[in-house]
Amino acid sequence: MTDVWSGRAELYVESDAHRSGEDLELLVEWARGARTALDVATGGGHVARRLREEGIEVVTCDSARGMDPDVVCRAEELPFADASFEVVACRTAAHHFADVRVAVRQMARVSSALVLIVDTLNMGPEAEEAERLRDPSHVRNYSQPEWREIVAEAGLAVADVRFTKHRFDFGAWLRRTGCEGEAAVRVRELWGERVADGSLTLDKIAIRAARR
Numbered sequence: 001m002t003d004v005w006s007g008r009a010e011l012y013v014e015s016d017a018h019r020s021g022e023d024l025e026l027l028v029e030w031a032r033g034a035r036t037a038l039d040v041a042t043g044g045g046h047v048a049r050r051l052r053e054e055g056i057e058v059v060t061c062d063s064a065r066g067m068d069p070d071v072v073c074r075a076e077e078l079p080f081a082d083a084s085f086e087v088v089a090c091r092t093a094a095h096h097f098a099d100v101r102v103a104v105r106q107m108a109r110v111s112s113a114l115v116l117i118v119d120t121l122n123m124g125p126e127a128e129e130a131e132r133l134r135d136p137s138h139v140r141n142y143s144q145p146e147w148r149e150i151v152a153e154a155g156l157a158v159a160d161v162r163f164t165k166h167r168f169d170f171g172a173w174l175r176r177t178g179c180e181g182e183a184a185v186r187v188r189e190l191w192g193e194r195v196a197d198g199s200l201t202l203d204k205i206a207i208r209a210a211r212r
Helices: 002-007 009-014 022-031 046-053 100-110 125-134 144-153 170-176 181-194
Strands: 036-040 057-062 085-091 111-120 156-169 199-211
Touching (some): 022 046, 022 111, 022 199, 036 100, 100 144, 111 144, 144 156, 144 199, 170 181, 170 199
Parallel strands (some): 036 057, 036 085, 085 111
Antiparallel strands (some): 156 199
């Protein structure tokens, strides 16, 4: 699957849905003042770019070599020493992780202060079906209670939770994964009223968690 992601790299670099947003600026706000950060599953590198603009030294990692990360690795196998970074951030990627609990434990291990996570909330079975049909690499989204449990199991304390709405071009979202034809029609049906005026609106969660 990493080869598939490498082939999509440029689409994610140029994606309006990824390179800006309230959730991205929230991560920047939470990380401000840190000296070092790790951007897990960096994708198009948008978190790293914004943190570097704040003067933070950032290392990026991703399982897809084509995303051009500093380190190629899975989130479940971070090759860094304990407490290597003040801040560890992961934006809009956890729903792809094969074992999100292991991944968050790894993030907690390599952080000396904060773990910042943003992802789409679980919006029910039809939404999950639509996500998997559009992108087979989608594992699942999680609810707020599930995220609180995952974070606590990793030895972290939830310091803040925010909710945002993310609205973006529905057609571009389908094209990024090559979803077309009958599959695209079915995805549109499954999202129902969340698609309006050519845009899809998703519910997102942002979590600021601190080392205990």
